[in-house]
Amino acid sequence: MKIFLLGGTKDSTNIIEFIKRNYDAYILTTTTTEYGAKLAREGGSDDTIARPLLKDEITEIIIDGKFDILIDATHPFAEHITQTSAIIAKELKIPYIRFERPTTNLENIDTSRIHYVNSFTDAGKLIENDFPKGNVLHFAGANTMEDVLKYVSCERFYPRILKVPSSLEKCKELNVNPNHIIPMTGAASANENIELIEKYGASVMITKESGEIGGVIEKIDAANKKDIAVIMIQRPEIKEVEKKDMVSNLNELGHKLKTYFKKID
Template sequence: MGRVWLIGGTQESASLALLLSRSQIPCTVTVTTESARSLYPDSSTIRVWVGRLSADSLNEFLQEQQIAAVVDASHPFAVEISQVAIATCEKWQIPYLRYERPVLEEGERGGVVCVDSFDTIIKGNYLENQRVLLIVGYKPLHLFLPWQKRATLLARLLPSVVALEAAFQAGFTSDRLICLRPPITADLEMALWRQWGVSLVVSKASGSAGGEDVKRQVAAELGVGLVLVSRPEVVYPQQTSDFLEVLGFCERYVFNRSL
């Protein structure tokens, strides 16, 4: 009997791991930071593997863990691991299913400005003379370095050494950084934006699970501008937003049976 490789690091992946654990489906969850380990249940059927997988190391990982199927519940913007997983699954004929968190409908977004990329923001005039709160993760922060003298840039990050180092290299000082782990309530979000006198927020279109709905609500109540970067386009072999469909997929390929 093989195992499911659950590509994790999100709240949904933690919920899926709990579902698989309760169904006694062997699962290996991969996350990139040690702190993410605490998201997952302490279960005899769940293994948590911490580190970064590449195309070169993935084959060995799949063999060691005896992976029979892959459920990709990574963040919508974690494109690299999804693409590597898809290519490797196609090569070795391993069943792959993407769990994609639902996208908020355009009608639910109100007056939010949506752009196709960070490059569009950097090259435009969205940030000019604004007090900007960046809630984009640490990887894109270096892109905003040219704007450090043209706007007041603030950033909210996960509490990790890697994230802080990236922020410092991108020109942020400690008084313009705050480290918090989501989820963030609307009350806390509102208090933070008021405390910092934020006039514009830049974030990712990550859906409700990523706090997009809270940001839209707070932006509307405070009259703060909100710019959302749309999700990257990835062609998944198959995808779902239904937990029960994920469970059925795992049952089928691990236990060789259907629900």
């Protein structure tokens, strides 16, 4: 079997390792960065593409490569590529699986400091109106900064991002102070987040509802301990993806894949 995997997340690396351990498969993983491709290769991906792909390019690669199945393991907030991949699979009549990490279980966590919004524009407006003092820790990636910075001054803004050329260029375009950039190497611990809150005098942090693997609990824990606000952007609902095509863990993925693969003994 040949698998076309839309990756770039920790989830996608886990999927590669799981499939390679249990099935006879060739995997091509696409990511938007070389860093993501490096992680995919380390996980066992047979080949990688390290740049954003247009719809026609994905379609052409799947057809020319005679891929049997498309797995979308992109970030829960990568709305456009998830919409596109579901449409492509339907057009090409190939099996489609959307792997989406479960939402964060906050059952035993103090959520009193969380403010839920539906967009980064709403996050910026909320900060402008309700949190005019103190600095802002932006824990939501470089591509989401622009909408926030329409309402929040760069003097208050401290983004934690991957120090890759595209992200640094985005910071430059938006006049983000280079000294405000916090290098990201993965999900931070609660103590690391506390250190950042203290170091930068933050009164609020912005994060996506990206699940436990995205470090959401550690962010909330740090905010609670330092008594600052958390602005949580809720996940988009993507109507192109049918519920029957979604899985949220490796066991569910394995159950679905059994219908497509002969499992290795």
